[in-house]
Every structure is written in C-alpha cells, then in structure tokens.
Amino acid sequence: MIAVVGYYSTKFGELWERSLFDLTKEAVNEVLKQTALEIKEIDAIFFANMLAGVLENNLHSSAKLAEIFNINIPIFRVEAACASGGMAVFLANQYLKANTNKTVLVVGAEKMTDFSPEQVTYGLSAAASSQEQEAGLTFPGLYALMANFYLHKYHYNEENLAYVSVKNHFHGSLNSKAHFRKKIIVDNVLESPYVAYPLKVLDSSPISDGAAALVLTNDKEKIKKIKNKAILLSCNLATDSISLAKRKNLDEILATKIAAEKAFKEAKIKPSEIQVAEVHDCFSIAEILAMEDLGFWEKGEGGKLITQFPTMIDKGDRLIVNTSGGLKASGHPVGATGVKQVGEIFLQLTNQAEKRQVKNVKYGLTHNVGGSGGTAVVSILAVSS
Amino acid sequence: MLSPVKIWRRQKEIRKILGKEGIIISWTKIYVATDEFKKQAPYFIVLIELEDKKRVIGQLVDFDKEKLNFGLKVKAVLRRIKEIKEEDIIPYGVKFKLVDEN
Incomplete structure (x- = not known):
C-alpha cells in the first residue's frame, strides 16, 4: 500500500520576496514538520520544475537541493511542462512500487513573476x-x-x-x-x-509563484503512526x-x-x-x-x-x-x-x-x-x- | 534569431507544402504574442487539413475578416514570418490565403 501522509503548499501568487529555492525550502520544511519526520528519514526526492533552466539559467537542481537540506540521497528533477508535478508523483509512485519500506518527498516549485509576460510566454513556448x-x-x-x-x-x-x-x-x-x-x-x-x-x-x-510538497510512503510503521493519510x-x-x-x-x-x-x-x-x-x-x-x-x-x-x-x-x-x-x-x-x-x-x-x-x-x-x-x-x- | 542552418533545414519542409490547398478546421486570433510576433498582433492562426489529409498550422493573411469561417478553402503561400534584428537572415515560411472561389 502506498499512502500520502503529508502535504504543504506555500501561498500561490506574486511572491517577489521569495526565490525558487526559498519556496522549495518552505514547502519541504513545513511538510516534514507536519508529519514529524526528519529529512534523514527521506529516501528520495522527486522535484518538479519546468522553467528555471530556460528563464534563470538554473539547472542541476538535484545538487542544489542536496546542499540546502544537507543530504546525499537520490534527487530527480522532473520536467513535462505543466504536467511536471503529475509526472513527479507518477515517478514517486513507481519508485515506491519497486522498493519496500521507503519514504519519499514529491516537491513542485516554480518562480514565474520575476519575468515579463513576454519572457514567460517565450519560456512556456519551449514546450x-x-x-x-x-x-x-x-x-x-x-x-x-x-x-x-x-x-x-x-x-x-x-x-x-x-x-x-x-x-x-x-x-x-x-x-x-x-x-x-x-x-x-x-x-x-x-x-x-x-x-x-x-x-x-x-x-x-x-502566472504564479509557489511550491507544494507531499510525503509518500509504503513503510507500514510510518503509515500506522501518522494520523492524516490517504491511499x-x-x-x-x-x-x-x-x-x-x-x-x-x-x-x-x-x-x-x-x-x-x-x-x-x-x-x-x-x-x-x-x-x-x-x-x-x-x-x-x-x-x-x-x-x-x-x-x-x-x-x-x-x-x-x-x-x-x-x-x-x-x-x-x-x-x-x-x-x-x-x-x-x-x-x-x-x-x-x-x-x-x-x-x-x-x-x-x-x-x-x-x-x-x-x-x-x-x-x-x-x-x-x-x-x-x-x-x-x-x-x-x-x-x- | 533563426540560425542559417535551421533555415536551410526547414526550407526542405516548406517546399512540400507550398501551393497546396486545404480547408479551415479551426481558427483563432492571437492578441498576446511573443516578442518576435508582437508587431503583427493581433493576427489570425488557422489549422488546415490539406487535400492529402495532412494537417498544418499557419497564419491566415490577405483576407476580408468578415469572411473568415470554418470549412473555407485556403492555399499555402510563401511569406516572411517574423520580426528580425537588422542583420539577421529574413526567415520565410508558409502562411495561408483564402482561395477566390469561397
């Protein structure tokens, strides 16, 4: 059984004071707090983002996230235009089907309001x-x-x-x-x-800024322990x-x-x-x-x-x-x-x-x-x- | 800017469509465009089904706007396609015109 045991989303909107990784950090830290899990208990991260590579010359986010959270686990950046988040959930589900007793994070984030509508239109048209x-x-x-x-x-x-x-x-x-x-x-x-x-x-x-994070697990002990869960x-x-x-x-x-x-x-x-x-x-x-x-x-x-x-x-x-x-x-x-x-x-x-x-x-x-x-x-x- | 090599590769495809006729399957009028097409906006885009059933998308040009409708017959013509900087190569491509019998 694979369960969703935690969810947190930042506010969505024009968040000019926050960067892509500020938003990501908030989503991850808050979802961990909510599930009373430590980052050490996470086995892999699936990170959904479309535009950072095109708009802000920002790639290899796996290693950037490893630095932010001081971890060395597998981190995958997933991109499928507006379905990047869904594809990250899909891959996390596949990962849990293939491995027992694992707990993973699915995080999606996008920073769009730093750019003009023409730049964003251009970035989106890459897809x-x-x-x-x-x-x-x-x-x-x-x-x-x-x-x-x-x-x-x-x-x-x-x-x-x-x-x-x-x-x-x-x-x-x-x-x-x-x-x-x-x-x-x-x-x-x-x-x-x-x-x-x-x-x-x-x-x-x-065009919005925002980040959202989910915890998915197939670890029976964790599923039992955590109160709010969905299958x-x-x-x-x-x-x-x-x-x-x-x-x-x-x-x-x-x-x-x-x-x-x-x-x-x-x-x-x-x-x-x-x-x-x-x-x-x-x-x-x-x-x-x-x-x-x-x-x-x-x-x-x-x-x-x-x-x-x-x-x-x-x-x-x-x-x-x-x-x-x-x-x-x-x-x-x-x-x-x-x-x-x-x-x-x-x-x-x-x-x-x-x-x-x-x-x-x-x-x-x-x-x-x-x-x-x-x-x-x-x-x-x-x-x- | 489109690089010369991309233009060269694309020309082979353009040749296959030029002069062909088809009908309008759907259309839209673009008001918010990217920088390269901003000066042309608002402009019309049509989805065309050619006689060989192949479908292509392009701009519809040189027509009476009152006349635009689904199912009208069009012909593929060669046109300059977008804004360029002074020294760029002028990119040509396929646009569509209504044929007279409509």
Missing part, C-alpha cells in the same frame, strides 16, 4: 512544437483552436466557457492559499480582454503528439482518456464513485474537455452542463471539481500544480479542507496535463479506512 512556434501560435492559442472547434461543433458560445471560471473563482475565495480570492460573475469573464479568440484573460490561469490507489501517465496538427480529434485530449482508463482499472473503481476531483483547467475549455475525457460527462455535453454549476460547492452534489480554485483561481506555478492537485485531494480525504471541505468523501481524482495534451497524468486516491 511547444517548433512548427507551431514558427507560425506564431502561442500556448493560449493552442487551447483557443481547440475551444473554437468545440464551440463550433457543439453549437455553444463563449458564455458556456465562462461558467468554469466563475465556479473556480468561487472555490478560490474559500482557499487561503489561492492566488485569486475574488468572486467573479459571467459578465466579468465576457468583458475581459481577449488573449486568443475565443479565450479571454478570465478564461486563463495566471494512492493508482497514478497513470500517457503521452501524445506535441503538435495539435498531428492529433486525430480536436475536441478531446487522448492522453487524458488513456491515463484515466488505466487509472480507473488499476484502482478498481468507476468514474461515478469519484466525489472530488482536481482537473487541469489551464483554460476554461480545458476543464470541459477534461470532464468529458475523464468519463464524468458525455462528449459534447460539458458546454451545456457547466451552466448549471453541477460541480460547484453548495450547488453540486455528486462530484465537486477544483475545490482549490483550480489552476484558474488557485494559481498555476507550473511545476507545483500537479503536486498541489494531489495535496488538495489529500486535504479533502482527511477532512482538512476547511471552508471548502466536501462531506463524506471516499474517493478523489487528480488530472494534470502538459502542454495542450502531450502528457497527461491521472491519479486516484481513497480515504484510509
């Missing part, structure tokens, strides 16, 4: 196909092509997308660690300026072509479907049993595609369903989605996101989610996407009985 970059297609532009295709095919308009952001901002208002804590209405989204038609500023996740039933990863032009269907993310199918099979549960989920809403359209590709909603139905807020705290019932505020309101420090998603589900399963706690939760799911669907990671967690 796009070179042919698409040459055409002047940006990262929001990729999702805009999918959004426009979806709206056209299923006869929706921009308003259908706006409901995703309204819900996630409401959830963000309940999360003290979220980048944005302001509630918004549909008109705010529709009146915000375009980034790439049909997507606007309020359809898009922000990691499965964590699966799938990849797909980087270019949107090479994808068969524009209204789905195939990597999500493959990873989800494997994750549900391994966890031996059905989508209908999931009560809380953190899905990858880098843009409003991404949450709608995710809900359909994960098997929660029928293909093409999402645009209509979302307008009734069935996945919002206080309004929904069966499945509540992105209680953290999602990438949209909680913030999107790229490397930290996939780690935070698992952390949020851990909080829900251990009744520590405060104002945004969903009642009687047994199963939760996380869904993390890299680029416009080149990598997808789906994890399923259960309450510890």
Whole structure:
C-alpha cells in the first residue's frame, strides 16, 4: 500500500520576496514538520520544475537541493511542462512500487513573476512544437483552436466557457492559499480582454509563484503512526503528439482518456464513485474537455452542463471539481500544480479542507496535463479506512 | 534569431507544402504574442487539413475578416514570418490565403 501522509503548499501568487529555492525550502520544511519526520528519514526526492533552466539559467537542481537540506540521497528533477508535478508523483509512485519500506518527498516549485509576460510566454513556448512556434501560435492559442472547434461543433458560445471560471473563482475565495480570492460573475469573464479568440484573460490561469510538497510512503510503521493519510490507489501517465496538427480529434485530449482508463482499472473503481476531483483547467475549455475525457460527462455535453454549476460547492452534489480554485483561481506555478492537485485531494480525504471541505468523501481524482495534451497524468486516491 | 542552418533545414519542409490547398478546421486570433510576433498582433492562426489529409498550422493573411469561417478553402503561400534584428537572415515560411472561389 502506498499512502500520502503529508502535504504543504506555500501561498500561490506574486511572491517577489521569495526565490525558487526559498519556496522549495518552505514547502519541504513545513511538510516534514507536519508529519514529524526528519529529512534523514527521506529516501528520495522527486522535484518538479519546468522553467528555471530556460528563464534563470538554473539547472542541476538535484545538487542544489542536496546542499540546502544537507543530504546525499537520490534527487530527480522532473520536467513535462505543466504536467511536471503529475509526472513527479507518477515517478514517486513507481519508485515506491519497486522498493519496500521507503519514504519519499514529491516537491513542485516554480518562480514565474520575476519575468515579463513576454519572457514567460517565450519560456512556456519551449514546450511547444517548433512548427507551431514558427507560425506564431502561442500556448493560449493552442487551447483557443481547440475551444473554437468545440464551440463550433457543439453549437455553444463563449458564455458556456465562462461558467468554469466563475465556479473556480468561487472555490478560490474559500482557499487561503489561492492566488485569486475574488468572486467573479459571467459578465466579468465576457468583458475581459481577449488573449486568443475565443479565450479571454478570465478564461486563463495566471502566472504564479509557489511550491507544494507531499510525503509518500509504503513503510507500514510510518503509515500506522501518522494520523492524516490517504491511499494512492493508482497514478497513470500517457503521452501524445506535441503538435495539435498531428492529433486525430480536436475536441478531446487522448492522453487524458488513456491515463484515466488505466487509472480507473488499476484502482478498481468507476468514474461515478469519484466525489472530488482536481482537473487541469489551464483554460476554461480545458476543464470541459477534461470532464468529458475523464468519463464524468458525455462528449459534447460539458458546454451545456457547466451552466448549471453541477460541480460547484453548495450547488453540486455528486462530484465537486477544483475545490482549490483550480489552476484558474488557485494559481498555476507550473511545476507545483500537479503536486498541489494531489495535496488538495489529500486535504479533502482527511477532512482538512476547511471552508471548502466536501462531506463524506471516499474517493478523489487528480488530472494534470502538459502542454495542450502531450502528457497527461491521472491519479486516484481513497480515504484510509 | 533563426540560425542559417535551421533555415536551410526547414526550407526542405516548406517546399512540400507550398501551393497546396486545404480547408479551415479551426481558427483563432492571437492578441498576446511573443516578442518576435508582437508587431503583427493581433493576427489570425488557422489549422488546415490539406487535400492529402495532412494537417498544418499557419497564419491566415490577405483576407476580408468578415469572411473568415470554418470549412473555407485556403492555399499555402510563401511569406516572411517574423520580426528580425537588422542583420539577421529574413526567415520565410508558409502562411495561408483564402482561395477566390469561397
């Protein structure tokens, strides 16, 4: 059995006084304090970060972390664009499956607000196909092509997308660690300026700083000793072509479907049993595609369903989605996101989610996407009985 | 800047697409661009399915904006693609034009 036994996240947002490693240090030290573990008890670290190499000429973070924590254990830096965090969780899970009685840290961190939006756009575009970059297609532009295709095919308009952001901002208002804590209405989204038609500023996740850390273990003694824990039933990863032009269907993310199918099979549960989920809403359209590709909603139905807020705290019932505020309101420090998603589900399963706690939760799911669907990671967690 | 060797390698691919016709599968208008494309913004990007079913992405140029729609026929043309510094090599690439019959 593999369990998540601790989670800590820094505040997400514009943290100008903190460096990448200041944030990493806070996340690691606080999660160790919370689990009453010493760094000496950690057997390996999986560190998720995308942009430090491109933006601040900062690589070989394994050795830098070894120096900060005065350790000599294996430390792996993991990069898969916006799915870096999810991939780090995936690798940690594989490490624990291959080794007995081990305890590992998964840490995700990103420092983005030291740079201009053009620099960050350039850095993020390192993860796009070179042919698409040459055409002047940006990262929001990729999702805009999918959004426009979806709206056209299923006869929706921009308003259908706006409901995703309204819900996630409401959830963000309940999360003290979220980048944005302001509630918004549909008109705010529709009146915000375009980034790439049909997507606007309020359809898009922000540029944030932040770090998040998890402790995962398969050490029975430690699992027994630590009070707050959740079981990691499965964590699966799938990849797909980087270019949107090479994808068969524009209204789905195939990597999500493959990873989800494997994750549900391994966890031996059905989508209908999931009560809380953190899905990858880098843009409003991404949450709608995710809900359909994960098997929660029928293909093409999402645009209509979302307008009734069935996945919002206080309004929904069966499945509540992105209680953290999602990438949209909680913030999107790229490397930290996939780690935070698992952390949020851990909080829900251990009744520590405060104002945004969903009642009687047994199963939760996380869904993390890299680029416009080149990598997808789906994890399923259960309450510890 | 694109290095001469990259431009040389890329030209072989450009040649394969030039002059071909296809239809618009999806489109977007980019408002926030990277530095290299900032001067052109806002500009239109289309996802095209060529006659041989191969899909490519490029800018749509020289057209009446009222006319833009899904399913319209386009043709691949050669155009200068982005801003350069004074002494850089001018990079050319594929952009798309609506064909007259639309």
